[in-house]
Amino acid sequence: MDNGGKKIKLIVSGIHFYSQLDEEAFDFCLNNISNKFIKIDSKIIIHIERKSLNIEKLRNIFGLKARYNITIENIDELVYEKNKDFILNPNSYWYKYFNKKQ
Numbered sequence: 001m002d003n004g005g006k007k008i009k010l011i012v013s014g015i016h017f018y019s020q021l022d023e024e025a026f027d028f029c030l031n032n033i034s035n036k037f038i039k040i041d042s043k044i045i046i047h048i049e050r051k052s053l054n055i056e057k058l059r060n061i062f063g064l065k066a067r068y069n070i071t072i073e074n075i076d077e078l079v080y081e082k083n084k085d086f087i088l089n090p091n092s093y094w095y096k097y098f099n100k101k102q
């Protein structure tokens with residue numbers, strides 16, 4: 001398992017908005033996760049330093065995934081030694097998003 005200093009790129013796809021306000025709410029939450037992201041066609045690449053991933057940011061990521069039913073192609077990269085107990089807690093609603101091999 002990698003340490004917390006790694007920079008990761010989350011690749012998000014399958015985003016659908018129902019209104020302009022819906023898209024603005026998504027962007028607001030995205031800005032709370034990282035100020036470094038790129039929108040390319042129907043995908044968003046979010047640049048994050050793992051050491052900046054606090055519980056609030058993780059919950060925002062999982063909230064976006066649940067609310068917008070988006071695909072995060074490399075979601076397993078969020079897990080590292082310092083947060084694995086929080087993320088891989090079987091009682092959490094986001095546990096189902098992660099590969100059970102970890």
